[in-house]
Amino acid sequence: MSDTRRLHVLRAIVEDYVHTREPVGSKALVERHHLEVSPATIRNDMAHLEEEGLIMAPHTSAGRIPTDQGYRLFVDRITEVRPLSKAERKAMDALVEAADDYESMLEQTVRLLAMLTNQVAVIQHPQQSTAKIRHVDVVQMSPHKALTIVILSSGRVEQRMVTLSDDIDEDSLHRIGQRLSEQLYHRSASATPLPLDELIGSVEPALQPPMAVIANAVEAILEAGRVDRIIMAGTANLAKSGGDLGPAIGPILEALEEQVVLLRLLHEMQQDQRGLSVAIGRETSHDSLAETSVVAAEYVTTGPGGEGAKLGVVGPTRMDYGSTMSAVRAMARYLSRILSEG
Amino acid sequence: MSDTRRLHVLRAIVEDYVHTREPVGSKALVERHHLEVSPATIRNDMAHLEEEGLIMAPHTSAGRIPTDQGYRLFVDRITEVRPLSKAERKAMDALVEAADDYESMLEQTVRLLAMLTNQVAVIQHPQQSTAKIRHVDVVQMSPHKALTIVILSSGRVEQRMVTLSDDIDEDSLHRIGQRLSEQLYHRSASATPLPLDELIGSVEPALQPPMAVIANAVEAILEAGRVDRIIMAGTANLAKSGGDLGPAIGPILEALEEQVVLLRLLHEMQQDQRGLSVAIGRETSHDSLAETSVVAAEYVTTGPGGEGAKLGVVGPTRMDYGSTMSAVRAMARYLSRILSEG
DNA sequence: ATTAGCAGTCAAAGAACGCGAGTGCTAATG
DNA sequence: CATTAGCACTCGCGTTCTTTGACTGCTAAT
Numbered sequence: 001m002s003d004t005r006r007l008h009v010l011r012a013i014v015e016d017y018v019h020t021r022e023p024v025g026s027k028a029l030v031e032r033h034h035l036e037v038s039p040a041t042i043r044n045d046m047a048h049l050e051e052e053g054l055i056m057a058p059h060t061s062a063g064r065i066p067t068d069q070g071y072r073l074f075v076d077r078i079t080e081v082r083p084l085s086k087a088e089r090k091a092m093d094a095l096v097e098a099a100d101d102y103e104s105m106l107e108q109t110v111r112l113l114a115m116l117t118n119q120v121a122v123i124q125h126p127q128q129s130t131a132k133i134r135h136v137d138v139v140q141m142s143p144h145k146a147l148t149i150v151i152l153s154s155g156r157v158e159q160r161m162v163t164l165s166d167d168i169d170e171d172s173l174h175r176i177g178q179r180l181s182e183q184l185y186h187r188s189a190s191a192t193p194l195p196l197d198e199l200i201g202s203v204e205p206a207l208q209p210p211m212a213v214i215a216n217a218v219e220a221i222l223e224a225g226r227v228d229r230i231i232m233a234g235t236a237n238l239a240k241s242g243g244d245l246g247p248a249i250g251p252i253l254e255a256l257e258e259q260v261v262l263l264r265l266l267h268e269m270q271q272d273q274r275g276l277s278v279a280i281g282r283e284t285s286h287d288s289l290a291e292t293s294v295v296a297a298e299y300v301t302t303g304p305g306g307e308g309a310k311l312g313v314v315g316p317t318r319m320d321y322g323s324t325m326s327a328v329r330a331m332a333r334y335l336s337r338i339l340s341e342g
Numbered sequence: 343m344s345d346t347r348r349l350h351v352l353r354a355i356v357e358d359y360v361h362t363r364e365p366v367g368s369k370a371l372v373e374r375h376h377l378e379v380s381p382a383t384i385r386n387d388m389a390h391l392e393e394e395g396l397i398m399a400p401h402t403s404a405g406r407i408p409t410d411q412g413y414r415l416f417v418d419r420i421t422e423v424r425p426l427s428k429a430e431r432k433a434m435d436a437l438v439e440a441a442d443d444y445e446s447m448l449e450q451t452v453r454l455l456a457m458l459t460n461q462v463a464v465i466q467h468p469q470q471s472t473a474k475i476r477h478v479d480v481v482q483m484s485p486h487k488a489l490t491i492v493i494l495s496s497g498r499v500e501q502r503m504v505t506l507s508d509d510i511d512e513d514s515l516h517r518i519g520q521r522l523s524e525q526l527y528h529r530s531a532s533a534t535p536l537p538l539d540e541l542i543g544s545v546e547p548a549l550q551p552p553m554a555v556i557a558n559a560v561e562a563i564l565e566a567g568r569v570d571r572i573i574m575a576g577t578a579n580l581a582k583s584g585g586d587l588g589p590a591i592g593p594i595l596e597a598l599e600e601q602v603v604l605l606r607l608l609h610e611m612q613q614d615q616r617g618l619s620v621a622i623g624r625e626t627s628h629d630s631l632a633e634t635s636v637v638a639a640e641y642v643t644t645g646p647g648g649e650g651a652k653l654g655v656v657g658p659t660r661m662d663y664g665s666t667m668s669a670v671r672a673m674a675r676y677l678s679r680i681l682s683e684g
Numbered sequence: 685a686t687t688a689g690c691a692g693t694c695a696a697a698g699a700a701c702g703c704g705a706g707t708g709c710t711a712a713t714g
Numbered sequence: 715c716a717t718t719a720g721c722a723c724t725c726g727c728g729t730t731c732t733t734t735g736a737c738t739g740c741t742a743a744t
Contacts, residue, residue, distance in 0.1 A: 025737055038687055043738070061694045061737045101501040102489065135479050139497055147444065147497040155481055155489040157499045159443035235577060236599055239592035249591070250581035257578055340484075367706050382718055385707070403706050403725045687744075698733075706724090713718075 007078060008035070009045045010054055014066050014074045018320055023063030068281035071293070071317060075278050081326045088116055088327070092334050102155045106231050109335055110311070114234025116327045118241070119315035120256065124266060125229045126301045126309040126339075131156065131189045133222075136180040138173040138214055146173055146210075148217040152189055154301065158221045164210050176211050179203055180218060194219045228309065230259045237315075245316055251288035256314065261286055266296055266310045275332070276325055277310070281317045293317050295324050297332035301339045311335065349420060350377070351387045352396055356408050356416045360660055365405030410623035413635070413659060417620050423668045430458055430669070434676050444497045448573050451677055452653065456576025458669045460583070461657035462598065466608060467571045468643045468651040468681075473498065473531045475564075478522040480515040480556055488515055488552075490559040494531055496643070500563045506552050518553050521545055522560060536561045570651065572601045579657075587658050593630035598656065603628055608638055608652045617674070618667050619652075623659045635659050637666050639674035643681040653677065 012033045016024040026039040026046060035042065046064055049055045054070035057063070066074065084092075095108055106123050113121035131154035139147045144167055149159045179202055184194070199215045200208050235256065238249055245252065255261050265284055269277035279294045296312025312328055354375045358366040368381040368388060377384065388406055391397045396412035399405070408416065426434075437450050448465050455463035473496035481489045486509055491501045521544055526536070541557045542550050577598065580591055587594065597603050607626055611619035621636045638654025654670055 023737090027737085040687055040689095041685080044686085047739080057738080059693090059695060059737095061692090061735090063737070101503050103501070105503065134481055135477075137477050137493055139476055139493065139495060141497055149493055149497075149499060151479055151481065151491055153481060155483055155491075155501065155503075157491060157501060159445070159497065159499060161443055161447070161497075233599070236592055236595035239581075239595055250578055253578035253581055257575070365706090369706075380718055381706095382720090383716080386717085389708080399707080401724090401726065403704090403723090405706070685744105687742100689742090690740090691738105692740100693736105693738080695736095696734090698731100700731080701729085703726105703728085705726095708721105708723085710720090710722105711718100712720100714716095 005035075005037075006045050006049060008033075009042060010049055010066070010070060011074060011078045013046075013049075013055055013064055014070065014078075017065050018318055021318065023058055023065050025063035028063070065318075068283065068317065071280045071321070072283075075280065075321050075325075076272075079322045079325070081274060081276070081329060082322050084326060084330050088330070091116065092330070095334075105338075107233070109331065110231050111233045113311065113313060113327065113331050114237060116331075117313045117315070117324050118234075119237050119313045119319065119324070120232065120234045121311070121313045122230050122232050122256075122262060122266075123311040124263070124309035125156075125231070126154065126299075130154075131225075133184045133187045133189055136177050136184060136218060138177040138180075140168070140170045140173050143167045146214065148214050148221070150218055150221050152225075156225075158225060160217045160221050162213050162217045164213055166209065168210055172207055172210070176203060176207060176214055179211070180215065184218070189222050189225060192219055192222050194222075228263055230262055232256060241316060245291060248288070248291055252292060252314075255286060255288040261289075262294075262314075265289075265294060266312065269294070269296055269310075271298060274325075274329070276329055277312070278321070278325070289314075291317055293319060293321075295319075295321070295328050297328050299332040299336040299339070301336070308336075347377075347379075348387050348391060349415075350375075351384060352391055352408070352412060352416060353420045355388075355391075355397055355406055356412065356420075359407050360662055363660065365400055365407050367405035370405070407660075410625065410659065413622045413663070414625070417622065417663050417667075418614075421664045421667070423616060423618070423671060424664050426668060426672050430672070433458065434672070437676075447680075449575070451673065452573050452575045455653065455655060455669065455673050456579060458673075459655045459657070459666050460576075461579050461655045461661065461666065462574065462576045463653070463655045464572050464574050464598075464604060464608075465653040466605070466651035467498075467573070468496070468641075472496075473567075475526045475529045475531055478519055478526060478560060480519040480522075482510070482512045482515050485509045488556065490556050490563065492560055492563050494567075498567075500567060502559045502563050504555050504559045506555055508551065510552055514549055514552070518545060518549060518556055521553075522557065526560070531564050531567060534561055534564050536564075570605055572604055574598060583658060587633060590630070590633055594634060594656075597628060597630045603631075604636075604656075607631075607636060608654065611636070611638055611652075613640060616667075616671070618671055619654070620663070620667070631656075633659055635661060635663075637661075637663070637670050639670050641674040641678040641681070643678070650678075 012029055013024050016032060026042040029042050030039050053067055054073060055064040056067050058065060091112055095112055110121045110123045131152040133150065134153045135151040137149040141147050144164045146162050146164060147159055148162055151157050183199055183202060194215060196215050200211050203211050235253065238252060265279060269279055271277050275297055277296045281293060282290050284294060292314055294312055294314050296310045298308040298310050300308040311332055313324060354371055355366050358374060368384040371384055372381050395409055396415060397406040398409050400407060433454055437454055452463045452465040473494040475492065476495045477493040479491040483489050486506045488504050488506060489501055490504055493499050525541055525544060536557060538557050542553050545553050577595065580594060607621065611621055613619050617639055619638045623635060624632050626636060634656055636654055636656050638652045640650040640652050642650040653674055655666060
């Protein structure tokens with residue numbers, strides 16, 4: 001019994017199942033893929049594959065479908081990451097035109113990825129660990145509310161509202177902002193805690209209480225910068241995917257809205273040698289994602305040194321891994337290139 | 343034949359249908375609502391209501407369900423906007439605590455509204471017409487790419503990437519930013535076009551080409567500020583709503599992702615005397631939203647003078663209009679108060 | 685190791701059918 | 715004229731039963 005044929009059979013099962021969404025039987029298999037053996041032989045192979053837990057039959061008289069482990073083997077050893085099509089490349093090139101700012105750049109990217117894969121696409125905001133503080137501004141919003149804004153060298157802008165105990169005038173706030181800008185200019189964003197006392201001491205006594213509050217806000221902003229956010233697109237594809245996934249779509253949407261889950265998952269996923277991370281079905285270790293897979297890749301923002309963030313797609317376990325993986329990887333590379341600029 | 347009883351019947355039909363999701367018949371009606379007449383009488387009334395196009399029977403031997411016009415009448419003349427419950431008020435109060443910055447303030451708001459109503463909630467970014475320019479910063483991203491950042495007095499921060507034809511060093515960019523900040527400080531964001539020539543002339547000749555590009559970017563940012571964006575939350579509620587809406591959920595999600603549709607809709611909706619706008623079913627004049635209704639209210643950000651933006655919810659036509667309307671209105675008022683600060 | 689043949693299984697699709705909720709109509713009543 | 719009781723009629727829905735056909739696993743032969 002040739003061991004390589006079994007792999008061929010597994011591959012054929014996965015491909016057919018992904019394509020037709022129906023359990024695939026021995027007869028159909030020999031017909032579609034010109035295997036030079038009889039259905040009975042395939043049945044024997046399938047029996048073996050089932051023993052090994054790679055495929056299963058949903059019920060006695062049905063064909064077989066791949067198990068999570070089956071997909072895993074398929075992804076690890078069988079499938080090839082296909083190159084992109086002309087049209088896909090072209091769409092990517094159009095992307096850079098539309099890139100107005102940092103945020104909408106990510107938005108466009110994730111939208112494009114969703115369209116290319118016909119699935120839900122997600123992207124993590126890049127980490128800002130290597131970024132430097134570029135500017136601090138304080139804007140008065142009301143007599144005792146102020147908005148603290150920090151601009152980082154990465155181009156990311158973070159803001160936070162603070163409440164001041166005493167009324168304060170706009171000029172004073174402006175001065176506080178200037179002082180903070182001077183003192184913190186070019187300081188690494190990850191270098192917390194800040195020298196709060198020193199900062200507070202740098203302004204006249206009357207301004208020290210508000211300065212304390214605002215400096216704290218800045219620190220909080222930098223601290224929060226380590227927590228990532230996720231941008232998502234293409235949730236409609238979840239439902240559109242042929243009524244597939246059925247009524248399980250609700251919990252999936254919930255899980256996606258619950259960004260924490262995804263973030264943890266993205267973080268935990270290990271990259272393989274192809275630069276891709278794939279979590280299949282229950283491997284996502286989240287019940288409502290049991291029927292979905294996540295394909296992700298890292299992109300880097302500032303040369304080889306910079307820590308990267310991830311982007312990827314979420315789709316039904318029964319997805320076309322080949323093209324999904326290629327789209328994700330291409331997108332990650334493309335984005336890396338744009339952000340690191342060549 | 344008392345005309346008011348017919349309205350009572352309509353009201354009862356709407357309420358029962360919303361509650362049970364099943365067509366409601368004459369018998370059940372007299373039982374649940376202690377109407378002091380016989381089912382036959384109700385049947386007569388129902389026949390009239392049907393003639394007027396307010397209710398319809400999905401098939402011969404079923405009860406009646408309200409038509410879009412039925413809901414419309416119900417909303418306009420029958421239902422009362424109920425006050426919020428204790429728990430709801432409490433949730434709102436907790437909101438202000440979590441309000442770090444402008445953006446996440448809106449995010450929290452929309453999330454809360456989604457939870458309160460168990461539906462999809464949306465919120466428009468406020469217009470920035472009354473805002474003043476507060477600060478302009480230019481950050482170098484790569485040898486010939488720069489990020490232009492504009493901070494407005496409303497606390498809103500906008501950014502845009504620009505490509506420069508020649509290499510430029512960071513210091514020069516910084517100087518350009520400072521010049522722009524000085525020249526534009528306190529200028530109204532809606533006062534476009536900018537005096538470009540004057541701005542360009544204010545820097546040394548070598549810096550004039552990049553200054554031209556960047557000043558244009560600033561203008562583009564201000565221009566774009568008039569186009570609103572939408573934040574959304576609770577899309578999972580669409581699916582969760584009892585399998586209701588069935589397979590139509592896909593197109594709905596699509597329409598929601600297509601923000602343009604919603605924006606136009608929100609814009610076109612007229613406020614009634616209660617300060618609420620309601621579009622029912624086909625009134626949304628968008629096919630994929632034919633089975634949904636939109637309840638929206640305006641909120642204002644800067645006193646009575648400021649132009650407002652809208653927030654609201656999208657849900658199945660068969661929704662509890664009373665509580666939805668109250669939640670939306672309360673949320674709008676609450677947000678107005680916070681933003682205008684009292 | 686492969687194959688043909690065969691009996692067995694079982695989900696899914698269809699047909700038949702009675703149930704019952706709900707209607708519209710008519711005729712009687714105050 | 716509004717209201718009501720009574721009655722015949724309609725029709726969607728759920729149930730049950732049957733049929734179909736796509737599979738499999740096994741066995742015996744090559």
